[in-house]
Amino acid sequence: MPRDPITRDGFESSYGGFYVVDVGSHARQFSGRPHTERIEAARLKAMFLPRATSEANKMLRTHVEFVRCQLKHYGVEFDEGEFSGKGTGLMKKILLAGKLDKVPPHIEALRKEMHQEWLAQLTLEDVSGNPGLIMEKYFVDGAGKPVKSRTKTPVGIPHGHSSSFYCRQLREAAENVAGLHHATADGVATQMIFLGWTKSTVEKAAKAHVAMEAKEKKAAADKKTAERDAEYEEYLADKQDDDGDGSPCGEYIVDCEYIEDQWPDSAEDMTMSIQRTSRDGVFKATFDFGIVEGIMILGRDEGLVEMLSKRRDGGIGGDDDEEDEDEDEGDSGDDEPPVTTGSKRKGKGAPRGRPAKKGKTTKGSSSKSLKFFVRLRSKDTSEGEISYIPMNGFIEFGGKSGGKKGKGKKSGGNPFSSFTGKVGLSGIGSNIAFTARKVSDVGSIGYARWQDYSEREYERANASRWGSSGWGSRGW
DSSP: OOOOOEEETTEEEETTEEEEOOOOTTSOOOSSOOOEEOOOHHHHHHHHSSSOOHHHHHHHHHOTTHHHHHHHHTTOOOOGGGOOTTSHHHHHHHHHTTTTSSOOHHHHHHHHHHHHHHHHTOOHHHHTTOHHHHHHHHTBOTTSOBOTTTOOSOEEEEEOTTOHHHHHHHHHHHHTSTTOEEEEEEOSSOEEEEEESOHHHHHHHHHHHHHHHHHHHHHHHHHHHHHHHHHHHHHHHHTTTTOTTSSSOEEEEEEOHHHHHHOGGGOTTOEEEEEEOSSTTEEEEEEEOSSEEEEEEEESBHHHHHHHHHHHHTSTTOOOOSOOTTTTTTOOSSOOOSOOSOOSSOOTTSOTTSOOOOOOBSGGGSTTOOEEEEEEEEEETTTOOEEEEEEEEEEEEOSBOOOGGGOOOBOTTOGGGEEEEEEEETTTEEEEEEEEEEEESSOOOOOOOGGGGSHHHHHHHHHHHTTOOOSGGGOO
């Protein structure tokens, strides 16, 4: 919050403190200026009478003009001829005379006036985390007594939904002010606590805030939906003559009702990008579903997809140190996933010397098949925790585009303009349904690899997160 202090007549006010900053032309030279708060008379007497205590001597060493500052706080004038050394003798004399028993009214009035000036320059955001300052700025005077004339309409103090501690403190502070009411508004974006002198007005303000945030949230969601729908319609219009490229490759916008319901703030820009690989009929996909992101291997032959994912692992959960020798042969030029057949060694899923087990294929096992089997790995986008055990699923091209509330448009002659799918997502569910609509025939270049989501990367990320010293000779 830093705000400029209020300075006047040798005093400074800031953050609730009242300091002497100028003791006049008679002060001795010292580094910096004095910045000393007032000490109550009873404590000063204990420090200096009948003789200076260790606390007093320490204070005199730390604050060269300590005595002058305290006398200024109490409005005591003196003859400079009476001041000698560090002023210890003069302090005793004035204490014995009772001149420090009470702060003069004009100095106390100055303190209150300067404090209110400092508060006036603070914004609502500045004081939102400090219940005491909120009360002083809007509702009470320096003695904590209600001042109803200062704030005539409800004041809303914003807090995040997780700020339960500060919210509780603010409610307690409000309840300690006679006649002050509070009401909590749990909006979709913020938690707002309204404070005011009339209960019905405060409650009305809270309800209005909830309604306003809901309306704003819906308007923003509708705008985003319209933009995504327009992007898909533009793609279809552009491809109406050539039916696209007849390939699943491209960039897709994704809708997933379950994620949108459970994590709406993370589901605004879900996407998926599919690229070719060097293996015919096998594709790589990277996806971002808001709360989770990751990589997929997908193809028409379920057994092949499973074998290729296991080969990269040396069997599920196995060591993946070695790279396939020919993983980039026949590459289309993009960064492709490691899903080709050549290998320095065979994993448990594909023993050397015999073909991998035949898996299910889509109907007819032909290039016209629209169903693709999926193996995927993912990680939580909030904590970065990797789920390295592959999950299964499928996507099926063709039909309607899906989209929000099931509304969609026929894809015309290009079956790869949209798809529906179900996949397992670790920590979320085993049959998460989603739809996707193509917005470009060119998928984003994917630099993610299957091994980036391996058990080793999981352990490596944990070591980094928890400050582990590492993995031996690898330095992790």
